[in-house]
Amino acid sequence: MxxxxxxxxxxxxxxxxxxxxxxxxxxxxxxxxxxxxxxxxxxxxxxxGLEEDIYRVSVDEDSQYYGVAADDPKFRIVDGGEQALRDGEIELLIDGSAIRIADTRKGSAAFSEFRDSIQAYNNEQLAMESNQTAAFPIQVTVEFREQSAPGRDNGSSTGGETTDGSDGTDGGTTDGSDGSDGDGTDSGTGDGTDGGTSGGTDGGDGTSDGSAVGSATPPLGDDEISGSPADINxxxxxxxxxxxxxxxxxxxxxxxxxxxxxxxxxxxxxxxxxxxxxxxxxxxxxxxxxxxxxxxxxxxxxxxxxxxxxxxxxxxxxxxxxxxxxxxxxxxxxxxxxxxxxxxxxxxxxxxxxxxxxxxxxxxxxxxxxxxxxxxxxxxxxxxxxxxxxxxxxxxxxxxxxxxxxxxxxxxxxxxxxxxxxxxxxxxxxxxxxxxxxxxxPISRPYHVGIMTIVLIPFVFVSQLLAIALVFPIARGSPEIGQVLILIVVAVVEEFAKSLHIYAAHSHNTFERTRRVAVVLGIASGIGFFLGEKIALLGQLVGLSELDLARQALQGGNVPEGPVVVLFLFAPLALHVVTATISSVGALGKRRRYLAAVAAAIVVHLVYNLTVVNVVA
Structure with missing residues (x-):
């Protein structure tokens, strides 16, 4: 150039x-x-403001709930009575301490949002109290951390870790409450913690009268005022x-x-x-x-x-x-x-x-x-x-x-x-x-097939990474379905990557159309893929192998420990050579014969992957 x-x-x-x-x-x-x-x-x-004025609520200015509706942009205060509620002109009707809900899905959603708004409003009122120690007896510091990769020290997650002799449990909670209930949940770290606040105390019954601090008391199934930890997301x-x-x-x-x-x-x-x-x-x-x-x-x-x-x-x-x-x-x-x-x-x-x-x-x-x-x-x-x-x-x-x-x-x-x-x-x-x-x-010699397979590995790797990202939400809801889907994608992508260039070479009459040549090309492709797939070791640098889904997709980059390392070296090599040879022999014929051979190789690959996953599990 x-x-x-x-x-x-x-x-x-x-x-x-x-x-x-x-x-x-x-x-x-x-x-x-x-x-x-x-x-x-x-x-x-x-x-x-995509969520402005979604719900309509009728409330008097002298109601304790007026400030809640006025401060939350999701609610629009309108005039209306019971007839307006029945006609669907409003979602919520507040009369004194009673909250009437429209008999619609939107009314139920408005009620749920209004309850959250009451809790947020109460917390805002507490935050304006001059005596913050009384308003929030327990202070919780939360630090969101990414999962550490192998070889690095896993730091504490939320609020530090408790030591032996602490009243807390692993994860940084103790018997102290946040003032919203008496079961001791959602609390700060206790005595002897490493990263949270010390001196966790009993919260007593944890109940509070909303009028005592000038806030609304929700008649929605409980009388507690939620402390700020309830709002942590x-x-x-x-x-x-x-x-x-x-x-x-x-x-x-x-x-x-x-x-x-x-x-x-x-x-x-x-x-x-x-x-x-x-x-x-x-x-x-x-x-x-x-x-x-x-x-x-x-x-x-x-x-x-x-x-x-x-x-x-x-x-x-x-x-x-x-x-x-x-x-x-x-x-x-x-x-x-x-x-x-x-x-x-x-x-x-x-x-x-x-x-x-x-x-x-x-x-x-x-x-x-x-x-x-x-x-x-x-x-x-x-x-x-x-x-x-x-x-x-x-x-x-x-x-x-x-x-x-x-x-x-x-x-x-x-x-x-x-x-x-x-x-x-x-x-x-x-x-x-x-x-x-x-x-x-690029193919003119048998060993070029193996080199071409290695060259195609980045495309295979990116395809598998994209599959992991797309299947990840499914796997979180249904791990079994996610596992099967990712293994199918892996088998399909890898088998075509190992054989499509062999089929292309045969279609251009680059090599003799004999089974012996097909076996040689299959072995070259299988060895090339085995060597090239070690790019998946990059996944271990960032801890991707900690995810079950990624570990199944990038099996070639997961290095086991102990005597199993021998199987890690030879079992995948045998798999890639066998499946590539099956497809290579099929590539001697027309397109239908090649696709049938690739389908057989995919089945063999899928059975192998399922077996490995089950054995490891």
Missing amino acids: NPRKLLRIARWEVQKNAGGLDRRTVAITVAVIVLFGAVSPLIASGGA PPFPFQSLVLAFVFVIPLNFLIQAYGSTMLSERLNRRGELLLVSPVSRLDIIGGKTLPYFAGAIAVEGVIAAALYYIAQGGFGGAISLFAITPIVLLFLSATFLGAMFARSFKELTFITVTITVVLTSYAFVPAIFTDSGPVALISPLTLVVRELQGEALSLSAVAFSTLPPFLTAGLFFGLGSGLYREEDLFDQRSITGKVLDALAV
Whole structure:
């Protein structure tokens, strides 16, 4: 690759596209930028009030509940009586100390929300008391911590850990109460704790008359005033997630332009002049990609700096920019490969929409679980979210989040560059035919099959990580279903990754169509996959193997201890060799025979995985 030639091609690309911009396109671009600038501060400041005036309540101004309804934006105070309640014009009717509820689902929801509002209102009134010791006898400090990876000391979670002789239990609770009840729950840490407050005391009966502190006493099944620990919920980074999503939106527009310019080189042989010029295909690909990559990084850099300033009130965002870089490359590389497959702009549109959906899911869905454990680190956007929250990031977390998409982007560019030659660039084969061409081009010797299998490992790894993120919510509700789903996905992805390039090589008559050759290719692919799957060891750096779901999906990266390590070395090797050989033999025939062989290999793989999971369990 010649930098001077690459930059010259990049300059041509910029000049060509800049000259093709009309006023309408410029106006739309400016409007989108202005929209981003207007929406980002709104999101950072709390966003629009989506829950304002949801429920209607009729209450007199002299009622003790008037302040509750007036302070909570979810409730709108209106005039009405029993007839209005029956007609559905109001959800709640408050008459003295009695609360009447509309006989609707919305009425029940309003009642539940009003009860929570009463508790919050009482706590606010207590917080304004001059004697805070009397208002809140027990002070609880809660620190939310991420699960530690193996080899690191697990710190205390909520309020420290109790020592021997403490009245508390593991987890930081003691016999002292928060003043809301007398069973001693929801309390602070007791004598001898390490991280909470000391001197936990009995809360007595824990009851309190709301009128004594000027607050409402809810007639809703209990007479207690909830202390602040009842309002503690694990943090959910909704605003930071929405802000992080702003990083992905420009990429969806970028790949439309990039895919179009790459496909235009293939239509009517427009790219033939560059192919016959004294430049390499890497110079051409790099030169045509560089302006889009540089433009994306510039836009993302501005977004990163602006959002960091909004969220933290200072200058920063370097980690966010680094984290979004593999996402940019992943979008560009997948679009480049798709442009090499497509025969028309109609097919390219279908491909880019698919890329948008899949890669947006990969980037965004895992970040939803930012505070639920290491599964969130599957997505580089988690690094963005955590930087916006002001959290520290370890080197292992950064490597785990960014290395797989970096490698996958390199794989996509490599496969696409193999098709960037005259005999393939202007060929109008179907998408499936182009996929086989891309896989078959690098293979000319049997050992190339094993190398190609290793090269495909990053794609397999990213696919499995995405599957873990998507199945994770299901697994939390039903572990058995989640386990079966993830094992099926693992078996399907791995078996196609081990055999599809073998089928492509046979379809191009690269090797003799004999069973002996098929067995040799299967063994080479199985060994290559066994060696390459050790990239899954990255999962242990961030504690991903602590999750049952991830441990089942990334079995090749889970190193056991003791004599079992021998089985760890040889059992997966035997599995990959056997299943790859089954598929390789099937690849000697037509498509139906190959798919039947792959299905058989998937069944064998699935039975093996289920057996291993059950034995380990």
